[in-house]
Amino acid sequence: MNSRARANRRNGLLFCLPWLIGLTVFLIYPLCAAFYYSLCDYSVLLPPVFIGFDNYLDLAQDPLFWQSLYNTAYFATGSVLLGLLVSLSLALLLNSKVKGLGLYRTVFFLPSLMPVVAGSILWMVMYNGQSGLINSGLRAIGISGPAWLADPTWAKPAIVIMAVWGAGNAMVIYLAGLQDVPSSLYEAAIIDGAGFFQRLVHVTLPMISPVIYFNVVLSIISGFQAFTQAFIMTGSTGAPERSTLFYVLNLYNVGFQDLRMGYASAMAWVLFIIILLLTFAATKLSQRFVTYDR
Amino acid sequence: MPSPNPLTRTTPLIHLPLIVLATLFALPLLWLLLTALQPREQVGKIPPEWLPRQAFIRIAGETVPVTPPLPVGSDKLVVVPNTGPKRGKHLLVDPADFHDGQVKPAQPSRRLRVDRNQLPSRARAVGSRTLRDRQRVVLVEIQQPRSARILRRARARSAAK
Numbered sequence: 001m002n003s004r005a006r007a008n009r010r011n012g013l014l015f016c017l018p019w020l021i022g023l024t025v026f027l028i029y030p031l032c033a034a035f036y037y038s039l040c041d042y043s044v045l046l047p048p049v050f051i052g053f054d055n056y057l058d059l060a061q062d063p064l065f066w067q068s069l070y071n072t073a074y075f076a077t078g079s080v081l082l083g084l085l086v087s088l089s090l091a092l093l094l095n096s097k098v099k100g101l102g103l104y105r106t107v108f109f110l111p112s113l114m115p116v117v118a119g120s121i122l123w124m125v126m127y128n129g130q131s132g133l134i135n136s137g138l139r140a141i142g143i144s145g146p147a148w149l150a151d152p153t154w155a156k157p158a159i160v161i162m163a164v165w166g167a168g169n170a171m172v173i174y175l176a177g178l179q180d181v182p183s184s185l186y187e188a189a190i191i192d193g194a195g196f197f198q199r200l201v202h203v204t205l206p207m208i209s210p211v212i213y214f215n216v217v218l219s220i221i222s223g224f225q226a227f228t229q230a231f232i233m234t235g236s237t238g239a240p241e242r243s244t245l246f247y248v249l250n251l252y253n254v255g256f257q258d259l260r261m262g263y264a265s266a267m268a269w270v271l272f273i274i275i276l277l278l279t280f281a282a283t284k285l286s287q288r289f290v291t292y293d294r
Numbered sequence: 295m296p297s298p299n300p301l302t303r304t305t306p307l308i309h310l311p312l313i314v315l316a317t318l319f320a321l322p323l324l325w326l327l328l329t330a331l332q333p334r335e336q337v338g339k340i341p342p343e344w345l346p347r348q349a350f351i352r353i354a355g356e357t358v359p360v361t362p363p364l365p366v367g368s369d370k371l372v373v374v375p376n377t378g379p380k381r382g383k384h385l386l387v388d389p390a391d392f393h394d395g396q397v398k399p400a401q402p403s404r405r406l407r408v409d410r411n412q413l414p415s416r417a418r419a420v421g422s423r424t425l426r427d428r429q430r431v432v433l434v435e436i437q438q439p440r441s442a443r444i445l446r447r448a449r450a451r452s453a454a455k
Binding site: 090093094096098099103104107108110111114122123125126128130131133136139140165168 | 319320322
């Protein structure tokens with residue numbers, strides 16, 4: 001029996017091994033290595049030189065760091081809030097037996113299937129100030145649109161709008177949450193005389209609050225890691241006037257163009273801490289708003 | 295029986311926001327699809343065009359798509375060389391650039407170039423002759439474009455012949 005238990009444990013470990021190796025080699029080791037390099041002056045070409053916390057101290061003095069952090073926070077806030085609004089509204093509209101439901105759901109979900117690079121190029125062409133589809137449409141109704149990606153004040157909102165276009169993913173998750181709300185709650189609410197908005201605020205939203213929490217945390221994380229859109233649409237410099245220099249884009253430039261891997265590793269760790277704190281804050285906040293009662 | 299869940303009960307009014315939003319979501323994809331079908335000179339025109347249109351010329355009942363830099367109404371030669379790298383291809387040439395059975399541009403800048411803001415055009419053959427070595431030369435006049443659908447039909451017709 002004892003030898004059997006030992007064999008079982010050995011077999012179990014063997015089955016886990018592929019995953020364990022992956023975790024250590026591709027996650028834990030890089031994390032630790034990045035932290036070590038963040039304490040070094042490391043240019044890839046020469047061996048790393050230990051310099052203590054100098055990289056972190058330099059970060060606090062770096063205007064580009066603060067600019068990119070602001071840009072990213074702007075984008076993350078905009079895309080999280082607008083994305084929440086749009087995807088939740090779509091899910092509420094589609095949580096019904098309206099005619100052509102399948103068509104509507106397909107149309108709203110389709111954009112989120114588009115690869116980010118392809119979508120970025122599509123929107124880049126559409127955002128063109130002269131020949132772009134968007135400004136042509138605005139011109140047709142008498143508005144002269146901004147230069148979008150070439151205009152420092154409009155470049156970030158433009159990328160937020162593009163992110164909202166891909167809200168279909170979150171919409172599907174909200175839809176699943178909405179369909180899980182027991183109809184007995186609505187019956188009870190109606191008997192109590194609750195109107196549409198009362199039902200929405202007191203029944204629907206509390207019941208899908210775990211789903212909202214899940215989506216918000218995921219979109220905060222992906223918002224802070226935004227890179228591809230800016231890299232494709234406005235080039236790695238974050239033009240115009242560094243208004244689309246996102247945090248990860250800045251990190252990429254520092255690491256792979258300036259070859260300051262130590263500094264880039266420090267940036268990566270700072271971003272990791274920021275996302276960790278935000279997720280923690282969201283979780284703390286969720287304890288007041290999220291209900292798991294069924 | 296109507297659904298007990300009042301949020302799933304609907305009025306036809308719900309179509310209004312849905313149609314508006316669905317249009318906004320679908321337009322970029324539709325535009326992407328239609329642009330992908332457009333010839334190069336039609337892409338990026340101001341104002342944008344939705345339906346793909348292919349300029350073409352007709353040579354002896356045969357339909358040949360062209361990418362024209364051409365002002366509408368001007369005369370061009372269509373030359374079909376039977377030797378060299380452009381063998382069998384329909385070249386659109388300024389009549390002044392065609393000497394001794396060969397395309398020799400008088401100035402390099404007079405070669406065919408794509409002018410994106412020029413109308414895609416269709417051309418009508420106004421005369422043709424065959425040179426030695428069975429090199430075909432047709433004088434054409436450039437006309438307004440037609441939709442790709444008409445072009446496809448014409449192509450199918452000439453293929454059936």
